[in-house]
Amino acid sequence: MSAQPHLPQRSRVARLVDELPPSGIRRFFDLVQATEGVISLGVGEPDFPTPWRFSTAAIDGLEAGRTTYTSNLGLLSLRRAIARHLDWLHGVRYHPDTEILVTVGVSEGLDLAFRAILEPGDEVIVPEPCFVAYTAAVRLAYGMPVTVDTHIETGFVPDPAAIERAVTPRTRAILLGSPSNPTGACIPCAVLQQIADIAARHDLIVVSDEIYDRLRYDDSGHTSFGTLRGAWERTILLNGFSKAYAMTGWRIGYACAPPDLLAAMNKIHQYTMMCAPIMAQEAALEALRHGEGAVADMVREYNQRRRFMVARLNQIGLACHEPLGAFYVFPSVRATGLDCETFCERLLREQKVAVVPGTAFGACGEGHLRATYAAGMDELREATARIERFLSSLR
Amino acid sequence: MTDPQRIELLEIIQRDPRAPAEELAARVGSEAAEVAAEIAHLEREGIIRTYRAVIDWDRVGDQHIYAFVDVTVKPEPDFGFDAIARRVALFREVHALYLISGGRDLLVVVEGRDFRDVALFVAEKLAPLKGVESTATSFVLRRYKEEGELLMGATDDPRLPVTP
Ligand SMILES: Cc1ncc(COP(=O)(O)O)c(C=O)c1O
Numbered sequence: 001m002s003a004q005p006h007l008p009q010r011s012r013v014a015r016l017v018d019e020l021p022p023s024g025i026r027r028f029f030d031l032v033q034a035t036e037g038v039i040s041l042g043v044g045e046p047d048f049p050t051p052w053r054f055s056t057a058a059i060d061g062l063e064a065g066r067t068t069y070t071s072n073l074g075l076l077s078l079r080r081a082i083a084r085h086l087d088w089l090h091g092v093r094y095h096p097d098t099e100i101l102v103t104v105g106v107s108e109g110l111d112l113a114f115r116a117i118l119e120p121g122d123e124v125i126v127p128e129p130c131f132v133a134y135t136a137a138v139r140l141a142y143g144m145p146v147t148v149d150t151h152i153e154t155g156f157v158p159d160p161a162a163i164e165r166a167v168t169p170r171t172r173a174i175l176l177g178s179p180s181n182p183t184g185a186c187i188p189c190a191v192l193q194q195i196a197d198i199a200a201r202h203d204l205i206v207v208s209d210e211i212y213d214r215l216r217y218d219d220s221g222h223t224s225f226g227t228l229r230g231a232w233e234r235t236i237l238l239n240g241f242s243k244a245y246a247m248t249g250w251r252i253g254y255a256c257a258p259p260d261l262l263a264a265m266n267k268i269h270q271y272t273m274m275c276a277p278i279m280a281q282e283a284a285l286e287a288l289r290h291g292e293g294a295v296a297d298m299v300r301e302y303n304q305r306r307r308f309m310v311a312r313l314n315q316i317g318l319a320c321h322e323p324l325g326a327f328y329v330f331p332s333v334r335a336t337g338l339d340c341e342t343f344c345e346r347l348l349r350e351q352k353v354a355v356v357p358g359t360a361f362g363a364c365g366e367g368h369l370r371a372t373y374a375a376g377m378d379e380l381r382e383a384t385a386r387i388e389r390f391l392s393s394l395r
Numbered sequence: 396m397t398d399p400q401r402i403e404l405l406e407i408i409q410r411d412p413r414a415p416a417e418e419l420a421a422r423v424g425s426e427a428a429e430v431a432a433e434i435a436h437l438e439r440e441g442i443i444r445t446y447r448a449v450i451d452w453d454r455v456g457d458q459h460i461y462a463f464v465d466v467t468v469k470p471e472p473d474f475g476f477d478a479i480a481r482r483v484a485l486f487r488e489v490h491a492l493y494l495i496s497g498g499r500d501l502l503v504v505v506e507g508r509d510f511r512d513v514a515l516f517v518a519e520k521l522a523p524l525k526g527v528e529s530t531a532t533s534f535v536l537r538r539y540k541e542e543g544e545l546l547m548g549a550t551d552d553p554r555l556p557v558t559p
Contacts, residue, residue: 029557042557132559181559304407304422311421354556377411381418 024360057286074102090224114141116264127158128362149364156185160194179212182370184323214244465499
């Protein structure tokens, strides 16, 4: 063996990636995996299987040999169905030829959006607690996330004044997730309009992750950001099939934006992804054509569990605001005197219930935990009984 | 209690008859006392008829044989199918009974200990009934889904235990 020439030390991993904070969920995942007999409320995906009818559409396609690339933008039939769906559901209009891009989940949509709009060092305002990929997606596009805290006292709805205070000359965009993972908070229409006005005043783009738009449990209904006054021109709408249609593993979603922004995103997508998998696109098309009954059934079921969880957690002493969307509760554990990581670790060790510490979703998630009610009633019943036992063991 | 709440309550009870009133109340967004009163009312009215379990008898090894018996009958003047349906329904061997469209008139679900038991019931009790013109018996060989519940294979949760 010859001696290596003496070269200056350089990490094999790019500094940007090396310095990217690891997902707070990862460490907890390892702990849970190492424990037997766990009831997990730590999952961020539906417990329902994909409605069979959607799956058979993909199977039919496979049987007919439709296993090719599609157009970069995605199947025209699917884009047309998305356009009709958004118009019908939210009254927001996007043209299937130039304003809709089928993506590999909202995950890819987030990545494309920030790579398409950020110069290195540009800032993106991100209300926290938020989905774990938000700040990472900004950083990976050489941007700087600027987080704005939200609190249980205000139902985790971001304060527009705080958002405006965070605006600097480097601010390029605001990233919103409503309904929210992990808090279940839904930003009311009036507040969204205030945020839209701020975006207009400072010429910002709004990336609106509306993946939980169907999972709403109040009567006020979902407002799609592009329908707000003066917002359409500056909105990148992200949505997908993972949650409402129970299709997480299919990896299918879509982005909608004015033609210049969409073309920029598609430019990246055509080189990095080429297109979303055709079988997932066919299943998604079936979901849009014939999925309403299945969605309604699931929403009803989630809503029953949501009411149960909120009532039960408050009853056993974990103060819980009422989440109006998604499928998470985000109760406070402050009354126990434990920080949320300790609480979650001890709950896992002592009662074998897995939930996710609030800090996995941003520092201001301290004092909270995220529990999903995308789980059967038997599990929710047993998990809450165990949490109750854990709480009484602390007294 | 609103009509949609009542329907939701019934749907939950149908699938989950053991849920306590307090939990039912939370799930439909009502009060425990109101739910208890509503259930008592629904029971009195005969809307909730009974509470029962879905059992996969095949796995117990106990003999429970089911057969679907298609029956054509001659409707009686004045009573139509109801009179004969009543005579059929009263047999304890009859598990379920429906008036159906298509080529046959009644669908009788017969329950018995074994094939012979069921065949003899059809031959000796059902077929000779006045008004019965023909019967065709199809035995259930395997049950895949019942009362909306899949009876095939264990359904382990395929999800990872913690995901974003
Ligand atoms: C708020 C939010 N956005 C995006 C995603 C990613 O979704 P997809 O499966 O479409 O990539 C998730 C998944 O957990 C989410 O909760």
